[in-house]
Amino acid sequence: MKNIKFILSILFTLTISQAFSQTDKATTIKIVADKNYVFTANSAMPLASNDINRIMMRFPGMNGGGGTINLTGSQYDLIVTKDSIVAYLPYYGRAFNAPYNPNDGGIKFTSKNFTYKEEKVKKGGYTISINTNDLKTENYQMFLRISQNGYASLMVNSVNKQSINFNGFLEEPKKKKSESL
Numbered sequence: 001m002k003n004i005k006f007i008l009s010i011l012f013t014l015t016i017s018q019a020f021s022q023t024d025k026a027t028t029i030k031i032v033a034d035k036n037y038v039f040t041a042n043s044a045m046p047l048a049s050n051d052i053n054r055i056m057m058r059f060p061g062m063n064g065g066g067g068t069i070n071l072t073g074s075q076y077d078l079i080v081t082k083d084s085i086v087a088y089l090p091y092y093g094r095a096f097n098a099p100y101n102p103n104d105g106g107i108k109f110t111s112k113n114f115t116y117k118e119e120k121v122k123k124g125g126y127t128i129s130i131n132t133n134d135l136k137t138e139n140y141q142m143f144l145r146i147s148q149n150g151y152a153s154l155m156v157n158s159v160n161k162q163s164i165n166f167n168g169f170l171e172e173p174k175k176k177k178s179e180s181l
Contacts, residue, residue, distance in 0.1 A: 025124065028150045031172055032126050035116065038173050039078040039144065039152055041166040044069045046093040076166075078142075078154060079173065085111045085130060087140070093162040099137070107156055107164075109135050124148035146170060 031037040045068050069092055079086040089107040099105060113134035119127045128144040141157040154166040 024150070025148045027172065028146065028148055028170060029124075031170060032118065032128075032146060035080060035082045036173060037080055037170045039080070039154055039166075039168055039170055041074070041076040041078075041089060041154070041168040042070070042072050043167045044071055044090060044092055045165040045167070047163045047165065071166075071168075078144075080116075080130075081173075083112060085109075085114050085132065089156070089166065091161060091164060093164055095161045097138075097160045107140065107158075109140070111135060121145075 069090075071090070074090075076089050077087075078089065087107050087109050091106045109132065111132040111134055113132070115129075115131045115133070117129040119129075121127050125148055126144075126146040128146065130140075130142040130144070132139045138158050138160045143155045143157075144152055145154075146152045150170045152168055152170050154168070155163060156166070157163045
């Protein structure tokens, strides 16, 4: 029964993400080659799903727990440019070190010193590996798998937190009003 719910939640997430996709094959190739794109998260999947299930069971109306957390409509993203990585993502799972300030929770950082490795895979997709090197509290290792249509999956690893996956899509960064004038 849990497997059926998990499969249905994945199918639902993929269906929803198709409705929000904003890139085509040519745009995906261009923005990945330019290292100038935004990954927008539609869902989060903590790898410690048993812990999350126990918490979600306590909420009213949550009979089966939760393995996938819907983020559609939220503004969670990862912005990649040639000179910086900016992350504003939620975190669900077990953290081994908690921040002093509760507003510092989640995966929020700006990195100017990072390694970026891009690899083209079958069927026109990409696998991108990003490692931050300049963050004070912890550095992140991220793996971004991108399809040719702009759908993407992001895995975030950290020393201080259990791993988490995000599903979403890539898009071009929004141009500022001063750029479009």
